[in-house]
Amino acid sequence: MTLFGFFKRRATAPVARERLQILLAHERVALGTRDLIAILRDELIATIARHIDFDPEKLSVKMDRAGSFSTLEIDVEIPCDKVDTRRFPSTEASPAQHFWPK
Amino acid sequence: MSKVIVVTSGKGGVGKTTSTASIGAALAQTGKRVCIVDFDVGLRNLDLVMGAERRVVYDFINVAHGDAKLTQALIRDKRVSTLYLLAASQTRDKDALTDEGVERVIRDLRQSFDWVICDSPAGIERGALLAMRFADQAIVVSNPEISSVRDSDRIIGLLDSRTRRAEHGELMEKHLLLTRFDPGRSNRGEMLSVADVLDILSIPLLGVIPESEEILRASNLGEPVTMSSASPAARSYREAARRLAGETLAMVIPDERKTLLTRLFGRRAA
Numbered sequence: 001m002t003l004f005g006f007f008k009r010r011a012t013a014p015v016a017r018e019r020l021q022i023l024l025a026h027e028r029v030a031l032g033t034r035d036l037i038a039i040l041r042d043e044l045i046a047t048i049a050r051h052i053d054f055d056p057e058k059l060s061v062k063m064d065r066a067g068s069f070s071t072l073e074i075d076v077e078i079p080c081d082k083v084d085t086r087r088f089p090s091t092e093a094s095p096a097q098h099f100w101p102k
Numbered sequence: 103m104s105k106v107i108v109v110t111s112g113k114g115g116v117g118k119t120t121s122t123a124s125i126g127a128a129l130a131q132t133g134k135r136v137c138i139v140d141f142d143v144g145l146r147n148l149d150l151v152m153g154a155e156r157r158v159v160y161d162f163i164n165v166a167h168g169d170a171k172l173t174q175a176l177i178r179d180k181r182v183s184t185l186y187l188l189a190a191s192q193t194r195d196k197d198a199l200t201d202e203g204v205e206r207v208i209r210d211l212r213q214s215f216d217w218v219i220c221d222s223p224a225g226i227e228r229g230a231l232l233a234m235r236f237a238d239q240a241i242v243v244s245n246p247e248i249s250s251v252r253d254s255d256r257i258i259g260l261l262d263s264r265t266r267r268a269e270h271g272e273l274m275e276k277h278l279l280l281t282r283f284d285p286g287r288s289n290r291g292e293m294l295s296v297a298d299v300l301d302i303l304s305i306p307l308l309g310v311i312p313e314s315e316e317i318l319r320a321s322n323l324g325e326p327v328t329m330s331s332a333s334p335a336a337r338s339y340r341e342a343a344r345r346l347a348g349e350t351l352a353m354v355i356p357d358e359r360k361t362l363l364t365r366l367f368g369r370r371a372a
Contacts, residue, residue: 010291011290011291011292012291012292013288013291013292013293013294013295013298014291016247016248016294016298017294017298017301017302019248020248020251020252020302021302023252024252024255024302027252027255027256028255028259031256031259032259
């Protein structure tokens, strides 16, 4: 049996390699995306809060992966009365106007 | 210029402490001033592997808290005069170290040493994060075994996100040290090959340390393997230390030295 068993013994390293490759491909995406979303969320909250008084709980960040591209979905709910319209009079008053040739 | 290296792995028992002691001793033997630092608060072992367990008076936490001067806590090796050890505390709890305390001690060590080598605790908790936080480069120790490689992958992710260098957008240089490698088993397809691990982790290779009885012998004696032994493991550690110092050396995977004849007939010796 030992001699027979020796010849029958299959190499297990390729199995280990394949299992690792599949596992790590998943873990890298899962951990990497979670970290990215957390960072984006924190920075978005900080940026929006500088201009608008809003509830950070009402901000959602989602990332989806579908085939060859990813989509990033940011959804922010802002109460109407919290937006100071004086700071955003109209789209014409964009900073680019300052540099517009006379 | 002083370099701070963290020796880390995620998984325990893969050879972080042995590697810290062996590479530290090898670097010090070239005349460079080296300090090896134990970050494993509560479970210190670097002192034991270095044979200095009875000489610890003050430790890292005493220095970080200002209860002792750095010069009082540093233990000078009796065999290699440029090698020093800063022991971890065995009695304090692991939360006794703070970011600021560690940063200050590392900054002071940079003043007087060419190399500061930090032996990280296992895991991905606070202690492991503190050990890597202020490092310039990392040695990721891994065994050719799936759970170790998986944990190394996780640690690489943390090195790229949770260190001071990463936060400043700078490059965190990482080196793979593959330990407990058995060339015979790898050749027979029973163990991941060096190429497999490199392919999966995608970081440059610092060295391959063959499985060796000399490692246990060295640890029994409290003497880093690079200090006394001429074994293949000691040679591999010395070569890894030279690569770390910037030398370009051909990578000899232990079994490649063998001829076809020994491969055919020397199965038991492999």
